[in-house]
Amino acid sequence: MERSEGNIKKKNPVLECRNVGRSFDSYDGKGKNEVLRGMNFEVYENEFLVLFGAGQCGKTTLLNILAGLDMPTEGEVYANGEKVSGPAPERGFVYQKTSLFPWMTVEDNVGFGPKVRHLPEKECKERIRKYLDLVGLTGFEKSYPSQLSGGMRQRVGIARAYANEPDIMFMDEPFGHLDAQTRYMMEEELQRIWQQEKRTVIFVTNNIEEALFLADRIILLTNCPTHIKQEYSITMQRPRDYVDPEFLRLRQLITDNMDLTL
């Protein structure tokens, strides 16, 4: 499926990041550790945006701020024109550790969002069925997370975020804990799921292959204090091939631009 630049509606951004900075008190309490500085970018409807950078560079901090789980010390984030002031079900989050509720079955995990928001029983059931089907886990409704493999748990995590039908999905290195084979498979699965149920996705990773395989646009981040170094529009046809010459060229280009010092 061809997705060119023109498919993305550039006019109305779903999420705007305005001059966002974040500092933490240093350990002795006297100074400040600046983690993020002057982040400015927009995310457009149904865009797959990848925030890419080396480990420990504050990507998770940035994602938490965008999602409303953490507050910036400078600047603002706007979602659909409104200032983000806390977590909200319009924004879904997929965690690296999956963070499934271990005492709940798969269906209770997926149905958690609709249920706490008091959607009608029938609607909850329908969403559980629909999104478990979307991630390919029909038949595992009554299982507990501890009975599933790593890849299956992350499928539940994705279904749980989808079940709230959010405008924006945040994914914090969701495949970081998986082994290489499962990771490739999950990347393909995520691409299939995203093409089937289009959402705006902001995806954090430190893996260049993963970034190139999934992204419409890659934002390259530098190390502390993190700021934007470069943006790349990826217009390759999907599904992408890891050994395609264009893929390898972009891989080389972006890796060369990476800031590997801490």
Next chain:
Amino acid sequence: MIDSTTNSRFTNKQLIIIYTIISLVCLLIVWELVARFTSASMFLPPASEVLTAFFRSFAEPIGQHTMLFHVGISLYRVAVAFLFATVIGIALGVGMGYSRLFEAIFKPLFEFIRPIPPLAWIPLSILWFGLSDTGKFFIIFLGCFCFITVNTYDGAKNVDPELMGAARMLGANERQVFFKIVLPSSVPYIFAGLQIAVTAGWSAVVGAEMIQSNEGVGWVIIRGMSTGNTVQIMVGIVAIGIVGFILANLTSALERRLCAWNAQKGI
């Protein structure tokens, strides 16, 4: 050695039971020999005599009642006190673990009461509650309530903040976060607390029954002491030990059932 590689006619489960029996039999033999052939015999009745008296106590009454009644009345006292301790302990523990304000109000008070041994309250409890069962409930309550509170508090403090964040992100309000995340995720800790507490409560029963009583396993021991009947003391001790063992096993079986999700730690 007990491990899965042992090439034996017995399964691991059978081996564990066999070793337990051997250990118990050895204990009884040593006890019997020491009591019969050393100077300790003056204070320690031999195992055979104690066990005979123990089994006889189910048919012949000690004081006015048989052993089953003594055990029953003591269990009833522990059960009532334990029930109160569970409700108050869980409420206090979860509250302190979840709310800073609650913690600031109750933690100092709790930490002050915690190290006081339950027996130290006996004189006061006689003044406050007289010689009724209420005083005994009070002592047993103090014997087990702290363990439940401390463990629940630990559990509520150790809730994965990411799970709470995930719940909020999915639209849960603070009340829902508390009842759907904080409370269930503390359940394994609460059970560990209940398990210690049930044994602690059962051991506090002896102290509680030192307060004027006419029945109960604690009374059996105290009565044995005041009449210089060492066999009766040992019979009481054996009864307490056996019931305590059964209680501990029952609670851990219950835990395995209710916390099945916790068997393997999910990532």
